[in-house]
Amino acid sequence: VACQNIIFDDRSALDEAEYAGDLRNAFSAATFNESASVAIEKISELLRRNTVEGVTLEHPELLLEEARGLMRDGEGCDTFDPALFAKIIDLYLRTSIKVSSTGYMARQFSSVVPITAVFDMVTAMAPQPASFYEAGQLANVADKIIAEEFARLIGWETGTSDMVTTSGGSLANLTALLAARNDRLNASWKKGVAQPFRGTPTIAVGEDVHYSVSRVPGIIGIGQDNILRLPLNDRRQICVPSAVALIEAARAAGQDIFCIVASAGSTSTGAIDPLDELADFARANGIWLHVDAAHCGAFLLSDRLRPLLRGIERADSFCIDAHKTLFVPALCTLLFYRDRTKSLGAFTQEASYVFDNREDPMTRFESGAKNFECTKRPAILNLWLVWAMYGPGLIAKKLEYLVDLTRDTYNYLSFLPDFEVVHEPECNILCFEYRPEWVPSERVSALQLALRDNIRAAGKFFISKVELEGRNVLRIVLMNHEINIGHVADLVTEIRRSADEIATLWSMDAVAQEVSR
């Protein structure tokens, strides 16, 4: 064994006096308390602020310079500087999306139940890495409780299903599709996918599926070319008769469709695919049905909204982003398996030096062999916390309010002559176009993009746009229960104001072009 003299011998070993100062200050209870006070004041201000705000976009190079300017010289910084900490929080909040403002209607990100944000601080200071029982006792127990609560809501018999918490929807979708691949393509985990199967392994997805799903064939070795994109109906759901015909034709041509991925709802429009009919077809044909219910899976908590998910109880797997519609901090995704024996299939390898070989009551509780992560944040505890302190009714109430408000927004916009709604809403997402009389049809799409940019820049409202069949439409996602129909009316006014501005700019451009000719 060679000795590493260079590294270890030119030191004044373990001189406590030398290191103690900086380290002890930085890690002390006093610094913790002082910094927490600063942060709490800033967040309270934010929550009390009653302004209508979107997002303030800053030029990245200028922001980079400003951030660099806040960095102290690395040497000799031995004390906590509350003024600097306050400045950094201010900069952070200034450049954040204003999810707790009524002007925020852009995306599926949301404000969280405040106790969960506070608990995030606790779990950061005292970790319970959740993959192993020894390290994350309460986290693994909470997994079991939440799994049971959901099984009851779904209507699954106790003890027959399983749930795994993962760091995000992308990881949940990957995990489920790996379980599907390993289950349906014999020995693909051990021998790889370069072996003879019944046909070319292929995954079928709806046209509007999230990109985290449509990336999976590239990741798991099947290849992006082997995705079968299923056509949609006029509600932008998978059109089952056309889908069935396409899948059957693909099979006849030598493709082995071993998995169908449905959405509930889609990112673009919130469309919920016909899960009931897809489950019938999948089961009859030996195909694994996975549902990306990242957004709408939370409807399981509401007696009124649950029927929208009919059929999800017959899917082989589905996921819910708790950091979207269960209002806990990112990343927290729940992945459900109807058949509990399938949950060990995604990663069949044994991690012998991590997992104890002896099975005991503790190892039976831990999730490590079923999830991708080794160190895993105990994010499930935030959801359990909400359940424990308020009950699932709090979430159900909020979701019902948001869905109702979206429905009312749809009705309202339908009456306005200069607006055109693109679809009837199925959840809290709505796409529409602004079509004033002056805009020629070939510029409608360009106008929507200009409106998104112009409104975002004005800073009062923050809405998004999506591309549907190659044209831009405006999109709102209502995630804040403080928004009411009055704010929607204000948005309409803002859109009209913005369109007038754009009309002026465009006509000046036209004049300029005329002149330069």
Place this chain on the structure above:
Amino acid sequence: VACQNIIFDDRSALDEAEYAGDLRNAFSAATFNESASVAIEKISELLRRNTVEGVTLEHPELLLEEARGLMRDGEGCDTFDPALFAKIIDLYLRTSIKVSSTGYMARQFSSVVPITAVFDMVTAMAPQPASFYEAGQLANVADKIIAEEFARLIGWETGTSDMVTTSGGSLANLTALLAARNDRLNASWKKGVAQPFRGTPTIAVGEDVHYSVSRVPGIIGIGQDNILRLPLNDRRQICVPSAVALIEAARAAGQDIFCIVASAGSTSTGAIDPLDELADFARANGIWLHVDAAHCGAFLLSDRLRPLLRGIERADSFCIDAHKTLFVPALCTLLFYRDRTKSLGAFTQEASYVFDNREDPMTRFESGAKNFECTKRPAILNLWLVWAMYGPGLIAKKLEYLVDLTRDTYNYLSFLPDFEVVHEPECNILCFEYRPEWVPSERVSALQLALRDNIRAAGKFFISKVELEGRNVLRIVLMNHEINIGHVADLVTEIRRSADEIATLWSMDAVAQEVSR
């Protein structure tokens, strides 16, 4: 378009009075403040506590019952209950690993710099989902700053390399190996791995590689059978001459080794593979070299420790778990690419409806196309925060102290007749055996396991065990700068006490067996 009458028509629409109570209370600044006060008091207590503690393991079924008992009935819970919140935090802390105690020497999990835990609360309340500039402005800017800081430490020329933040080391390893596969196996992203390549695609790894790496071939479609496990030398590093011979033989037999994964350091013993020699060999043979530097990559921050990583600057990719040795909350991993053009290779698909087609200064800053996640926690900001407020010197000082202390522990244990150190430490991980005279050599391994269990159950110290070549050895990971050689001496006493207890139990067992014969 069918109308969803069932769902939407039996409601008393938008009755604010009906929903306002519960939701407004739960999301209010007052509830935030009140819950934060409770949490801060509990954490302060924890940080001020000066006890030597390990972990208190509870039977999972009993803990489940206790947790269920803390759940209020779901209906009508409209107010925040500070006493219940305090009870839940108490239960959480009681069942957590005591990373801020001097009795904790078990694993790579660590206490974090307190300001980063506080900042986690801020980023939970006001999200900056970090994959897109629009939503996470400061997060994307911090990515750039930290990338530049590290490039300087590594010795890479400005602008030639790239860094991506991912949610954990497992994801960083997967991402890097996908980039390697897509780069070296032509068209494998598009067409899958079931096509003719130069040979059978194979990944070579050291025998002690982390399971998140050895799982990857199963995930990416290459198959677990196509891992080549490289032999180790007596320091448990990849033995380069043997590795080269094995790789060359495998190539001759038709395997295409397109990627080698080295460790710095290994999970079991902290061994750092000979990166310099491996880089030479990989480059000469067109092989992608990835280094899993989850644990020791942080040594780049220290002038004294950096030489231990010599050669890492010539790897194609490597990762560092900032939530391990950079002392920020999980999950925060940095994935580095020497050649910036390779960072887009892991996920080559375009996500057209998420990413704007127009390239502008903002999209050039965002990481979305390079990382797996869609919603991504702005974890990089915690690292930037430490850098801004204390400078990297704080981390360097802590690491140097821990490495020195581990060295001193090695020297100390080497002198004790009843202890046997297994290896010279390369970082802050040390494996050893307790071998009192009375234990027969065939029961040494069983004794180490019994010691781990017995000491853990006694609750004063928390150490771990690993299996090396089929036998159990004890393992300590020194992550807390409050630990000094005095605590190590106390651990020695505890091990001896525990061994005496085990000896008594074992001799009673022997007597019982004698009697029952």
